[in-house]
Amino acid sequence: MTSNVFETDTPDPIAYLDRLAATDLGRSYKKRMLDELDVRPGHTVVDLGCGPGTDLGTLAEAVGPTGTVIGVDHDRAAVDAATGRTGGLAVDVRLGDLHDLPMADRTADRARTDRVLQHVDDPARALGEIRRVLRPGGRLVMGEPDWGTLTVDHPDSRLTDAYTRFVTDRAVANARIGSQLPRLAAGAGFTVPAVLPITPVFRDVRAADTILGLERTTRRAVTAGYLTEDAAQEWLAHLANGPFLASVTFYLVVAEA
Ligand SMILES: C[S@@+](CC[C@H](N)C(=O)[O-])C[C@H]1O[C@@H](n2cnc3c(N)ncnc32)[C@H](O)[C@@H]1O
Known part of the structure; x- marks a missing residue:
């Protein structure tokens, strides 16, 4: 019986982000x-792909009354939610794209991306854009998964291989970005003083499912031909x-500029 274990409906994107942030x-x-x-x-701190x-x-608390926080996102619903949630704070939320940031050169002291670079084209x-807007000596902190490290235990490891191959090939645009970041940042002219891996191990299927969407992702893997219907049931x-x-x-x- 799987129906009462997995979340089958795709959650609202903002509700999904809020839920993960609260874990x-x-x-x-x-x-x-x-x-x-x-x-x-x-x-001056910029949160790139700030979501809701x-x-x-x-960040506004950290910079205090003399600082500035800028949020940038290309999604109108995210920008509206972020604007609504930060009313009364000295936060400037801008509709914009990471490939062409709506900011002048060398105007930020700090920048962060949190699960954003895995999605960009x-x-x-x-x-390169982030390097442009940071002041010399400015700092960027990126937090991104490497989906190539995903493992889900199953007695038939061929099913795990098919599922994880679907995730890296098709489900996420830049699935291996986490471990590529030091090289990409160096290529954009940054120095990279620290790389810190965080590896959560999920022992509870429901807790994992709220983040990984196991059933929904499996259905997509079937549609894409990575698993048969029977294999998906077994998995x-x-x-x-x-x-x-x-x-x-x-x-x-x-990374440091
Ligand atoms: C997984 S969400 C993370 C949101 C937020 N950083 C957080 O931790 O809750 C990724 C966000 O990046 C934004 N995003 C993706 N590609 C982008 C791009 N090219 N330019 C600007 N924002 C982008 C999406 O609209 C989305 O809000």
Whole structure:
């Protein structure tokens, strides 16, 4: 029986982001990103791909009344949500694209991307843009997964291979970005003083499912021809009932302009 284990409907994108940010994992990696960002009072900080403004309030607190926080996202619904959530704070939310940032050269002290570069069309160009808007000595902290490290235990490892191959080939645009970031950042002219891997291990299928969307992703893998319907049933039945284990490495990469 799998139907009461997996979330079958695709969640609203903003609700999905809020839910992840509220988990222990979400809170702890975001805190680690903030520590690495080393924001000082008076800084100008930009959150690139800010989504519904998840991190903008914390950044506004860190820069204080003399600082500036800018959020940029290309999605109108995200910008509207972020604007609504940061009313009353000194936060400027802009509709814009990472490939062509709506910011002048050398105007930011700090920048962050949090699960954004995995989705952009051209990560190297986006990093070039971030380098352009940072002041010399400015710092960028990126938090991105490497989906090539995803593993989901199953007695038939061929099913795991088919599922993870679908994720890296088709489900995410830049699936291996996490481990590529140091090279891409160096190519954009950054130095990279720190690379910090975070590898959560999920032992609870429901907790994993709220982040990974296991059933929905399996359905897409069937449609794309990576798994047969029978294989998908076998795969999901074990995930729902068996001892469960999944993990994926998330990289925090610190880069300096
Ligand atoms: C997974 S969400 C993360 C949102 C937020 N950083 C957080 O941690 O909750 C990715 C966000 O990046 C934005 N995004 C993706 N590609 C973008 C691009 N090329 N330019 C600007 N924003 C982009 C999406 O609209 C989305 O809001």
